[in-house]
Structures are given as structure tokens and as C-alpha cells.
Amino acid sequence: GNSVTQMEGPVTLSEEAFLTINCTYTATGYPSLFWYVQYPGEGLQLLLKATKADDKGSNKGFEATYRKETTSFHLEKGSVQVSDSAVYFCALVTGSQGNLIFGKGTKLSVKP
Amino acid sequence: NAGVTQTPKFRVLKTGQSMTLLCAQDMNHEYMYWYRQDPGMGLRLIHYSVGEGTTAKGEVPDGYNVSRLKKQNFLLGLESAAPSQTSVYFCASSFPFEGSEQYFGPGTRLTVT
Numbered sequence: 001g002n003s004v005t006q007m008e009g010p011v012t013l014s015e016e017a018f019l020t021i022n023c024t025y026t027a028t029g030y031p032s033l034f035w036y037v038q039y040p041g042e043g044l045q046l047l048l049k050a051t052k053a054d055d056k057g058s059n060k061g062f063e064a065t066y067r068k069e070t071t072s073f074h075l076e077k078g079s080v081q082v083s084d085s086a087v088y089f090c091a092l093v094t095g096s097q098g099n100l101i102f103g104k105g106t107k108l109s110v111k112p
Numbered sequence: 113n114a115g116v117t118q119t120p121k122f123r124v125l126k127t128g129q130s131m132t133l134l135c136a137q138d139m140n141h142e143y144m145y146w147y148r149q150d151p152g153m154g155l156r157l158i159h160y161s162v163g164e165g166t167t168a169k170g171e172v173p174d175g176y177n178v179s180r181l182k183k184q185n186f187l188l189g190l191e192s193a194a195p196s197q198t199s200v201y202f203c204a205s206s207f208p209f210e211g212s213e214q215y216f217g218p219g220t221r222l223t224v225t
């Protein structure tokens with residue numbers, strides 16, 4: 001079946017450090033890939049997405065490239081801020097009904 | 113626009129009690145979803161709906177029922193709550209296009225004692 005595996009946290013970084021959160025997937029067909037972010041006490045919100053191979057999603061300094069050959073969608077940011085502290089979820093969807101399949105989430109803490 | 117709203121925000125139930133969680137969206141979305149979030153498990157889909165009057169089972173549907181009588185509302189019911197249903201519940205909605213973003217509500221924290 002379809003599944004998403006992302007690196008386990010928590011991840012603790014100093015401000016301005018480089019961030020990578022690994023995400024790999026297993027899916028039949030051609031999934032769309034997403035990164036969602038959950039700030040403390042809130043619901044999830046879309047950070048970025050990519051809908052086909054080699055697409056790059058980007059938003060707020062975060063980037064991820066859809067790599068079909070390695071079935072990966074790693075999240076990167078060149079210089080994290082304290083305000084980036086949150087839980088990050090990688091997810092995929094296949095088919096027309098839009099059912100998201102989530103990874104388990106990676107908690108990021110950024111220290112000043 | 114309020115987006116996706118959920119009622120209530122918090123609830124404590126005793127084992128065997130019933131309750132209904134309400135989700136409302138004002139974005140005219142066709143699709144609506146109920147997820148539960150448990151520590152270390154990510155989010156798992158309980159039930160979903162692709163339109164008014166339709167519902168379908170997700171990954172973890174046992175112990176829950178849903179109804180979508182109006183396009184803007186999606187209700188999640190627990191007929192006989194169990195401690196295993198202690199969780200944070202999120203509702204989401206989206207347009208019916210492949211790759212569409214899902215918009216999430218703020219969540220309901222439910223504790224079953």
C-alpha cells in the first residue's frame with residue numbers, strides 16, 4: 001500500500017542553521033506530494049507541494065523537489081528561524097478522492 | 113471567511129458516553145475529511161466525504177460514524193466512547209481536484225476516561 005516515511009525527531013537547531021528533513025514514499029501510480037506544518041496548538045497548514053516528477057515546491061524559504069527515481073521529497077531551508085519551530089508532516093495523495101497519507105511528523109525546535 | 117471551524121475545542125467523556133463533533137467550512141469545498149492525531153502516529157483518516165449526502169470509510173473508521181447532510185457541514189459521531197478514542201481530531205476540506213490543498217480546522221481535543 002501507499003506509505004510515507006520521514007526522519008524521526010525531534011530535531012534541534014540553532015538559528016540560521018541549515019535544515020533538511022528527509023521524506024521517502026511508496027505509492028502506486030503518480031502521487032502528489034506535500035509538506036504540511038503544524039505550529040503549537042494549531043491545525044495543519046500547507047507549506048508547499050509538488051504534483052509531478054522534478055517539480056520543486058517552495059514557500060517561506062523552504063524547498064522540496066519531487067524525485068521519482070529516489071521516491072523522495074526532502075524538505076530544506078537554508079537558514080532557519082526561531083519562528084520555524086513546529087511539527088512538519090510529509091504527505092502524499094493518489095487518486096481523485098484526495099485522501100492524504102501522512103508521515104509521522106518531525107518536530108523541529110530552533111534555538112536563538 | 114472563517115475557513116474550517118470545529119466545535120467543540122475540548123471535551124472530556126466517560127467510557128460509553130456518546131458525542132458529536134461538528135465541522136463547518138465556508139469555502140464551498142466538495143470534499144471533507146476527519147482525521148485523528150495521536151503521538152508518534154501522524155494523522156490517520158477516519159472517514160471522508162466527496163459530496164453532500166455521501167460518506168466513505170478511511171483507514172481507522174471503527175467506532176465512528178459520520179454524516180454530510182449539508183455541503184458545508186461534516187459531523188463525526190462517537191456512539192459509545194472508549195479510552196482508545198482519546199485523541200486530537202482534525203477536520204479538513206478541499207476542492208475536488210487532484211493535488212488540491214486540504215484546509216484544516218484547529219482541532220478538537222477529546223479525552224475519554
